[in-house]
Amino acid sequence: MSIFDDMLKSDQTLFRDDVPLDYSFIPKLVPYREKEQRAIATAIKPLFSKRNGKNVFIHGTPGIGKTVAIKHLFREIEEETDDITPLYVNCWQKNTSFKIAIELCNQLGYKFTHNKNTDDLLDIIINIVNKSSAVFCFDEIDKAEDINFIYTLIEKVYRKTIILITNYKSWLTDLDERLKSRLNLEFLEFAKYNYDETRGILLNRLSYAFVPDCWNMEAFDLAAKKSYELADMRSGLYILREAGNAAEDESSKKILPKHVNLAIKKLDEFRIKKSTDLKDDEQDILDIIKVNSGKRIGELYDIYISAGKIGSYKTFQRKLDKLGKNRFVTLTKTSGGKDGNTTIVSYAQKKLDEY
Ligand SMILES: Nc1ncnc2c1ncn2[C@@H]1O[C@H](COP(=O)(O)OP(=O)(O)O)[C@@H](O)[C@H]1O
Ligand SMILES: [Mg+2]
Numbered sequence: 001m002s003i004f005d006d007m008l009k010s011d012q013t014l015f016r017d018d019v020p021l022d023y024s025f026i027p028k029l030v031p032y033r034e035k036e037q038r039a040i041a042t043a044i045k046p047l048f049s050k051r052n053g054k055n056v057f058i059h060g061t062p063g064i065g066k067t068v069a070i071k072h073l074f075r076e077i078e079e080e081t082d083d084i085t086p087l088y089v090n091c092w093q094k095n096t097s098f099k100i101a102i103e104l105c106n107q108l109g110y111k112f113t114h115n116k117n118t119d120d121l122l123d124i125i126i127n128i129v130n131k132s133s134a135v136f137c138f139d140e141i142d143k144a145e146d147i148n149f150i151y152t153l154i155e156k157v158y159r160k161t162i163i164l165i166t167n168y169k170s171w172l173t174d175l176d177e178r179l180k181s182r183l184n185l186e187f188l189e190f191a192k193y194n195y196d197e198t199r200g201i202l203l204n205r206l207s208y209a210f211v212p213d214c215w216n217m218e219a220f221d222l223a224a225k226k227s228y229e230l231a232d233m234r235s236g237l238y239i240l241r242e243a244g245n246a247a248e249d250e251s252s253k254k255i256l257p258k259h260v261n262l263a264i265k266k267l268d269e270f271r272i273k274k275s276t277d278l279k280d281d282e283q284d285i286l287d288i289i290k291v292n293s294g295k296r297i298g299e300l301y302d303i304y305i306s307a308g309k310i311g312s313y314k315t316f317q318r319k320l321d322k323l324g325k326n327r328f329v330t331l332t333k334t335s336g337g338k339d340g341n342t343t344i345v346s347y348a349q350k351k352l353d354e355y
Contacts, residue, residue, distance in 0.1 A: 007253065008252065008253050010251075014210055015211070020205050027205070027208075030072045031200060032201070036190060037072065039056075039188050040056055040073055040188065041073065043055070043056045043186060046159075047133040047160075052158065052160065056161065056164070056188055059165070059166050059168070060189055063230075064192055070088065071088065085133070086135045086137070089136075089137070089139065090139045091138050091139065091141050098118045100149050104125045105124060108129070122152045122153075126152070126156045129157055130159075133158075134157065134161075136161070137163040138150075139165045141166050142332050142346065145333065168294050168330075171346075174334040193231070193233070195225070195228045198224055202224050202237070203224075205240065209241075210240075210255075215254075215255045216255060216256050216257065219243065219255050219256050219259065220255075223239040224236065226260075226264050226267075239260060239264060242267070246258075246259040246262040278328070281319065285300075285304065285319055286328055288307065290347045293346045294344060296342045296345070297316075297320065297342060297343045297344075297345055301313055301316050320345060328347075328348060329346060331344070
């Protein structure tokens with residue numbers, strides 16, 4: 001036996017298929033979210049008998065399966081019927097009524113969008129979906145700069161379910177009362193996964209992504225534990241992948257605790273690096289927002305000043321804009337609500353997608 005027997009050959013890999021480790025991969029099953037999926041299915045159910053559906057407001061912290069639960073359910077609807085069209089838009093990527101309307105047209109197969117304005121496009125969408133019924137999901141709705149499109153859809157689409165998803169429950173606080181009552185939202189909170197659930201999800205993905213038996217179980221539990229502590233499944237997927245890479249770099253046939261520790265270090269370094277990029281005063285502001293997420297800009301300024309900090313409101317605003325541009329916070333402009341025009345500031349956990 002030579003020492004090379006223990007080593008991975010240069011053409012060998014520990015990964016069977018790394019697609020299941022992608023954040024956007026939709027697994028066959030979404031365990032531990034059956035109850036939530038059933039609640040959403042209940043809201044949609046009237047559409048199957050040609051009645052109007054109910055609307056749902058989904059909230060919960062990042063990385064706990066909100067998006068994947070919806071996408072999984074939409075896939076089931078597609079397999080089940082042609083009478084209900086599921087339409088999913090991420091409002092981070094498409095953040096205005098116009099971009100959202102274009103996206104909906106694309107998904108509905110309507111190609112002549114050129115030179116048309118938002119209202120024209122929405123009319124076209126309404127015409128198409130009114131031939132049957134539709135489920136609209138607007139994910140990360142807090143990132144939408146305007147939500148005029150919701151007014152139009154609620155008024156003019158006969159049979160629909162509108163699903164709004166956000167990490168920030170407080171987004172609703174400043175929603176126009178009229179719209180709120182028209183939407184008549186059902187609330188659905190996604191709770192964080194407990195340790196066993198976190199472990200179960202990761203173990204499942206691991207079995208798709210890695211060759212059998214390459215994971216040392218102690219190493220895997222370390223990854224599951226970190227993911228549970230951070231309460232974000234994306235971090236778990238990230239650690240699994242990076243630990244696999246670290247083991248391969250050493251030509252190790254096994255993924256060991258030391259490889260997971262390297263992966264965790266990489267994850268932590270990223271998180272620290274991101275916040276040490278900030279100047280002290282920016283960090284002060286961010287710390288305040290972290291514990292006061294979802295408040296109005298004026299309120300935050302008051303808190304900032306009463307914490308003994310100095311600076312004009314204008315300077316404060318400028319710093320917030322910078323934090324917003326770098327996506328440490330999200331700034332949502334509201335208008336016409338009970339508070340008139342203001343900006344809601346929410347703490348934006350850096351998305352692991354951006355790693
Ligand atoms: N119950 C689950 N089963 C399988 N994968 C899950 C589950 N919950 C979350 N994930 C995975 O974790 C990652 C983050 O989930 P996601 O739905 O994007 O979170 P959210 O939308 O709540 O921020 C995704 O890659 C997703 O596939
Ligand atoms: Mg999501």
